[in-house]
Amino acid sequence: MQNEALLQRKNNATPRGVGVMCPFYADTALNAELWDVEGRRYIDFAAGIAVLNTGHRHPKVMAAVREQLDRFTHTCWQVVPYPSYVELAEQLNRLAPGDFQKKASLFSTGAEAVENAIKIARAFTGRAAVIAFSGSFHGRTMMGMALTGKVAPYKVGFGPFPGEVYHAPYPNTLHGVTTTNALDSVRALFKTDVDPLRVAAIIFEPVQGEGGFYEAPADFVKGLRDICDQHGILLIADEVQTGFARTGKLFAMQHHAVAADLTTVAKSLAGGLPLSGVIGRADVMDAAAPGGLGGTYAGNPLSVAAALAVLDVIESENLCERATQLGNRLKSHLTSMRESLPHIAEIRGPGAMIAAEFFEPGTLxxxxxxxxxxxxxxxxxxxxxxxxxVHSNVIRFLFPLTIEEAVFEEALVLIETAMKDAAAA
Known part of the structure; x- marks a missing residue:
């Protein structure tokens, strides 16, 4: 097979609305490396958009999936349940932030987890409104798009969106938004747009993903917790991209002194297989009536088996610590380049959730x-x-946390070469 022929077939068979970045087609992959159908090798610093914290085809994950394949592939949890779902829910409840009794429900995608978190929040509070933030990304479903704080390409041509969704600025000192600005904007919504007694939840990303890898300051997270407690609002942490060791902690909220009521997870939970979940306060999670939550493929047994193996790999291979070590090395390397590359406006991110933002030299x-x-x-x-x-001027570096040393060092050289070539172009 040739990439050019496959590209033509793709264009004839699939809609343009599903944007595809690479002009080549994957054939095999292992850990942080990928080979296309013509045999060319690539180092993968996208990791399926933060899905492969444990790398492509980790042996423990593959072995767990193969073992489950020999048992059964699907029963539908709501029809015939299975022990592994219970075990994974127990582990997620134990590991997720928050000193309270928790329950967990499994789904298939990050957007599905977000949708269900909103459903659960509305069922528990009896309220409808939700507050999200500029620059946020919460999925491509109708509610996901309504919550998302970026128009192009996610919202263009798809409205109208579900009502009673409001947005406030997310703190971003590089672009002039302080924590005080952001929190005051939330409070201003209560004066100009929505009665706080109608707000079911505030949803935010502890580190914005698609929005540009901006980390929520500690005082902002505490301020949101205080606002929620004052008005009986639930706080939802969208950890779809930040979860499972990416930020140097298993969950990004572990960097903070307060906990969310509900946490959404997906992406790297199952090492490349589709799985997501909502973890939260037991009383809140029990608000939905039987049958109100679920999905035909939700908590698929192959994905659950993979997730149990992923959690084992993260612990046994110390991936939280490795995320911080590798992330610090990358940040140090990028920082050393700033003097000769004035396009670099900022290098940021906790753990291995690293990004570089670019401005036109000498400007904002x-x-x-x-x-x-x-x-x-x-x-x-x-x-x-x-x-x-939001301005498409940020590069994010999402290498697998299991990347081999030699491959990581090779990637650092390629990053420097590519950036210098881009500056000279």
Whole structure:
């Protein structure tokens, strides 16, 4: 098979609305490396958009899936339950932040987890409204798009969206939004847009993903907790991208002194298989009536088996510590390049959730063209990177936390070469 022929077949068979970044097609992958159908090798710093914290085809994960394949692939949890679902729920309840009794429900995708968290919050509070933040990403379903704080490409042409969803600015000092600004904007909504007694939940990402890898300051998270406690509002932490060791903790909320009432998880939970979940206060999770939650494929047994193996790998291979070590090395390498590359406006991120943001040199103008050139040149050199940010001027580095040392060092060289070539273009 040839990439060019497959590209033509793809264009004829699939809609343009599903954007595809790479012009080549995967054949095999292992840990942090991927080979296309023509045999070319790439280093994968996209990891399926933060899905492969444990890398492509981790042996423990593959063994767990193979074992489950020999038992059964599907019964539908709501029809015939199975022990592994219970075991995974117990582990997630034990590991998730919050010093309270928890329960967990499993689903298939991050957007599905977010939808169900909103359903649960509305059932518990008897309220309808939800507050989210600018720059946020919560999925491509109708409610997910309503919550998402970025128009293009996610919302263009798809409205109207579900009502009673409100947005406030997310703190972002690089772009002039302080914690005080953000919290005051939430309170202002209560004066101008919605009675706080109608608000079921505030949903936020502890580190914004698609929005640009901006980390929520500790005083902002505490401020949200205080606002929620004052008005009987539930706090939802969307940990779909931040979860499972990416930020140097199993959950990003473990960097904070307060806990959310509900936590959504997905992406790296099952090492590449589709699985998501909502973990939360037991009394809140029990608010929905029997039959109100679920899904035909929710908590698929193959995915559950993979997730149990993923949790074992994270602990046994000390991936939280490794995330911080590798992330610090990457940040140090990027920082050393700033003097010769004035396009770099900021390098940020906890653990291995690292991003570089680019401005036009000597200005505060986001430089999306530079980010695009950098990404394209890296791809030519054999390194897969992702763009993010409201202005599309941020590159995020989502390498598997299991990446081999030699491959990581090779990637650092490619990053520097690609960035310098982009600056010279």
């Amino acid at each position: 103008i986001p430089d999306a063209d530079f980010a695009k050139r950098f990404q394209a040149r890296a791809l030519e050199l054999g390194l897969i990177l992702l763009v993010c940010g």
